[in-house]
Amino acid sequence: MLKKRVESSFLNSYYNKTKSVDFVLLFILLVAFVLRFYDAFNIPITHDEYSALNRIHFSTFNELIQKGIREDGHPAGVQVFTYYYVRLFGEQAFVLKLPYLVFGVLAVLVVYQLALLWFGKTSAVISATIYASLQYTVVNSQIARPYGFGILFCLLVAYYWTRYFYKNDTKWYYLVLLIIAAIISVYSHYFASLYVAIFLTLAVLLAKNRQQVWKLLMVGGFVILAFLPHLPITIYQIFDKGGIQGWIGPYKPTYIIVYFLIVLHQSWFLITVYLATFIFLFRYSKERLKLMLFSGGVFILSFLIGSVYSYYYMNVMHERVLYFAFPFILLSVSGFFRKLPVNKIWFLAIGLTAVTVFSLVIERKHYNLFYKNRYLMVQQKKQEWEIKLDGRNLIVLNYFKYPAQLEKKLFFEGHQYLINSSTLLPEVDSCLSSTHLQNLMFLNCDFPPPEIYPLITSYFPNVIQKEFTIGGEALLFSKSDSSKQRNQDKSEVIIYPKFPLQGNLSDWYFSKYNFIDFIVYCDTNNIISNQDFSLTIESEDKVYYKRSFVFMNRANKVNQGYASLRLIDLSFPEEAVFKVLVNKEITVDSIKISCRPGNPYLYAHVKKIPKNLDRFFLE
Structure with a gap:
């Protein structure tokens, strides 16, 4: 009788703990739902979404492929889905975004389940909490584009692989669902395709026997066969159409730092809290090492391959292309977390949620700016x-x-x-x-x-x-x-110059959000060419910026030439100088130099938002 009571007490205790952790999961999913669905009927359609919608209004499927997909830079999957979805349900913003909002919440659930299967409840709760609350994941769930679509199926690839291969739960439908999830992933985005290739390759290295190797090769074979019809479109998009370097700019080796700053809200407060949490929970576990290296390898290889391609061919690296591999660096880090009792798990879940949501709402102003x-x-x-x-x-x-x-x-x-x-x-x-x-x-x-x-x-x-x-x-x-x-420009000077005109850029650099304007006045009869004057930024014989400008050809009036520096787009050392060179055959009357405020929110989706805007406006 005593033994039965002890067993009953143990089972009740276990049930309560399990039930408590399940409530933590429900709490995390509720947070994920609220953050993504908040004021959902007023989430705006973004420029990227309008671009996609402009490419679905065709009368035939073949026309969609030729004009709406082939000329784009993505695989056909999401565009085809949008084509039929809009036909059935319309283009109203909330309706358009609804599947992606739902996928975003489900992705949090899969992150939790993966971490639970790999490393235990503490890792699962913390990984899912962070993933649920970051702006990086929230905003990609609120945009009807391949990122919010593909991430769920990329995570399901890992989940079904874990079930069938790693946990040896060899139910046939896990293998079928793994193949389906992988095929949908490769049709959603090319970096999702890269993720699938890396994941299955590394999975072969973790195979427990030859039979698993053959089954993984079979999965890869089915995925390749399913993608073959799309191959001509892919070849055209990559090799004939060209890339997106025009708006991304050249690749920089320091991009990985920029990427993690974007993910972590450009917030040293958030970074400090996350780092303190990691130190508090740190425990090295040799048993977890394989999965930690496997998970980290998925992200690192995605980044390295994308970086090599960007450096030697054309730059495709921006924060969203790494979105498909991002959960795996989070899972890899969570492998270091030691087990905690339920009350401490609750404390961490609520605390990390509060900190991350504070950063999302107050520091990133997500619901003010994105909306x-x-x-x-x-x-x-x-x-x-x-x-x-x-x-x-x-x-x-x-x-x-x-x-x-x-x-x-x-x-x-x-x-x-x-x-x-x-x-x-x-x-x-x-x-x-x-x-x-x-x-x-x-x-x-x-x-x-x-x-x-x-x-x-x-x-x-x-x-x-x-x-x-x-x-x-x-x-x-x-x-x-x-x-x-x-309009009061705080800094304005009119110079009667001798050329070349030169000045210290630091004297005019009040804020990176500002512009420096140069207006060159000259006699009407002196306009002679299409390159009348130039503006450069130099330091120690190195040129950081150079551009030629022309004068406005105004009859019977003093002609003016305009040159402006958008400082946020430029990179130069503190000691840099600007130089204005004018064609020697042109007689210059004077040059006006002034500094004016720019748009502090221009790149607010990826850059730090100034706290006190009064500092940056010079009026």
Whole structure:
């Protein structure tokens, strides 16, 4: 009787502990759900999603392949899914994003289950908690693109491999589901394909017997056969169409540091808490070493192969391409965590959730900035400013191409111009020189030449109001010389130069978010070429930036040439100097140099957000 009571007590205790840990999982899933579904009906459609939607409106499947997929840079899987999904359910933002939001929550569950099978409950709870709360994972669950789609199936590849091969639970359907998950993964994104190849290759090294090796080779064979119909498209996309280096820029060996700073919210507070947690929980376990090396190897090889390709061929490395391998570096680190009692597991789950969510909401301002769609923001500001100015004396410059889905909604009437050609500055100059209107609205959702700002202020010298968000800005200018409205550039100097004009860049570097503008004034009759003057940044005979500029050809007026430095896009040492060189046959009257504030949220999705914006605005 006593023995039975002891056994009963043990079972009840075990049941309560198991039940408690299950409640921790429910808590983590609830956090994941809330963070992804918060205000879900107002999550905006991003530019990337609009791009995908623009490539699904075809009458036949063959047309979709030729025009909507072949000319893109991704495999066909997600685009085909979107094609049929939109036909069935429509393009409304919440409906479009719903599968990806659900996949994002399910991915947290699979991370938990993987860590539980590999390293135990403590590792499972902490891995899933961090994965549920980081902006990196939240935002990719809120965007209807291949990343939120492919990550779930990449994780399922690992889960079903673990069940069938590592845990020897040889139910036939685990093997079938492994093959299906792998095929869906390779059709979602090329880096997901790379992940599958790396995972299955490393899995062969962990095979327990020859039979497992043959089965893994069979899995790989089925995946290759399933992908063969797509091979001509892949060859065209990689070798004929070209890459995406134009907007990413050249690969830098320090990218891995940049990547982890993005993942960790650019927050030393968050990094310190995570590091302290790691130190507190650290315990080396030889039994876990194989899986830790296996998991870490998946991420490291994904990064190394992508880096070699980017360095020697074309740069494809940005934070989202490593998204498919990211959970595995998290799982690898969690292998060092020692076992904890349930009460401490709860404490860590709640504590890490609180810290990460604080960083997400307060430091990263995720629900303020990400939800502030640039296209809708400029439309709202336009409507507001039209009311403010009673719709009169207003000219509108738009620097972006509206997504097709917004053309009707964002249609502008009256004096409005869409500018996005290579002859941008002469077009704007011609437009502004002939207008009699007193106010100008500049709506920008792209990356215009920075010289457009000083060009506008040469006709409309005063900034009345401005609004910024990620990748977009709305600026209201006026010809009025009211002191209340006048734009005050804190640093401005007019020089009567001898060339080459040279100055210390540090004297003008108040913030990386600012611009430095150069306006060169010369006599009308001196315009002679398409490269009238140049601007360089140099240090110790090394050139960090060089660009040529032309003057506006204005009849019977003093001609002006414009050059601007967007400091956030430039890299140079503190001792660097700028040099202005003008064609020797041109007579320069004077040069105006000034510093102005830029958009502090321009790259807020990947860069640190300034806490005190007053420091960065010079008005």
